[in-house]
Amino acid sequence: TGAPDDPIASRCANCGALLTGPWCARCGQEAVGRASLRRVAFRQYERIRHSLLALVFHPGQLTAEFRDGQRARSISPWRLALNLVAFFFALSFITDFRVAQFAQQDPTGTLEATIAAAAARNHVSRAEIAERIDRRLNGVYTLLLSLSVACNALLARVMHRRHPAPWSVHGVFALHLVAWTFLLSVLYFLMLRVLGLSPLMTASNASTEYANLAALAVVILLQIAYVLVAFHRVYADTWRAAGVKAVLLVIAGVFVDNAVLALAFLIALKTV
Numbered sequence: 001t002g003a004p005d006d007p008i009a010s011r012c013a014n015c016g017a018l019l020t021g022p023w024c025a026r027c028g029q030e031a032v033g034r035a036s037l038r039r040v041a042f043r044q045y046e047r048i049r050h051s052l053l054a055l056v057f058h059p060g061q062l063t064a065e066f067r068d069g070q071r072a073r074s075i076s077p078w079r080l081a082l083n084l085v086a087f088f089f090a091l092s093f094i095t096d097f098r099v100a101q102f103a104q105q106d107p108t109g110t111l112e113a114t115i116a117a118a119a120a121r122n123h124v125s126r127a128e129i130a131e132r133i134d135r136r137l138n139g140v141y142t143l144l145l146s147l148s149v150a151c152n153a154l155l156a157r158v159m160h161r162r163h164p165a166p167w168s169v170h171g172v173f174a175l176h177l178v179a180w181t182f183l184l185s186v187l188y189f190l191m192l193r194v195l196g197l198s199p200l201m202t203a204s205n206a207s208t209e210y211a212n213l214a215a216l217a218v219v220i221l222l223q224i225a226y227v228l229v230a231f232h233r234v235y236a237d238t239w240r241a242a243g244v245k246a247v248l249l250v251i252a253g254v255f256v257d258n259a260v261l262a263l264a265f266l267i268a269l270k271t272v
Contacts, residue, residue, distance in 0.1 A: 051075040055180055060230030063173045067165065067234065077175035081182075085145065088182045089138045095189035099137065099265075100130040105198040118272060129272065136268035144260050144267075149174045151256045152249070159245045160235045173234060180226055181257075188219045223250045 011017065012024035012031070022031050051074040054061040062074055075083070092098050103111040119129040152174035157167065192199055197212050227246035231237045237245065 047073065047075050051080055055080070055176065056183065058233075059180070059226045059228075060173075060176075060233030062176050063169065063230065063234045066172045067169045077172045077179075081145075081149075081175045081179040082142070084179045084182045085142055088186055089142075091186060092134070094193070095186060096193055097185075097189055098130070099133045100127070102199075103130070114269065118269060122272065132272045133265075133268050136272050137264055140267045140271075141261060141264035144264050145178060147260050148253070148256055149178055152177055152253065155249050155252055159231075159249070160237075163235050165235065169234070173230065177227065177230070177253075181223070181253075184219060184222060184226075188215065191215055191218075220250060220254075223253075 010019050012019055012027060012029060014029040015024060015027040017024055017026040019031055023029070024031070051062060054065075054074065062077070062080075065071065065074060066077065074080075088095075088097070099111075099115065103115055106112060115126060115130055115133070118133070119126045122129055122132075124132075149171065153167070153170040156170040156173050160170075189199065191197075192215060195211060195215065197208065197215060224243075224246045227249050228239070228242045231242035231245055232239060235242075
């Protein structure tokens, strides 16, 4: 392996730069031989732990850390958001976020008829076409989430046009908001399944309809509370200003998110 003063051993194995410590100053790679599987796994665990705890219990902290240059302690914003989106879809068998399940809950029968027509067009069974649509929907929706991120970043920028934060901070805020939203969505769909409710707001009686509305209200209030605290922490808004902006952002987000989901479903249906 060479002595410490060996010119080969004191160069980065990745880019060849001279090493002055355990990390390469040019490319950031850890010196070969210093990194063990245990150390690497522990660092990743610490990043995941810090990121999830901050995301759930300290709204806006991850964005504030990014703004202040403290970026090595947490998962990168894009990776965090995409991993939580994948986590949400992986739990679809528990949350019932599936096309077939929505078709069963649609009282108009429109979705069921659409799936049946797609099955006939592709000469496959209804179950198989529903599974294909689910897989395509997951991929298309993940790609289209960039629209939600862009809209949230733009709204954050417009609401804080006098704040000196650069566009990168607004974008990271939007990514963390998407990550939080998908964690909250897991909770929402689990709550609906436990209570025997439907996200399509179908109700056979008044008590079920009220329960549906109550579940949705809880989720919206949690979303508003998250954005309120995050705005206060990241942009130093007063609590009153942060509250007003949070309500506006969440209302706009509901429309944008539903539009993106509808567009993803249409694309998945047309391209299956």
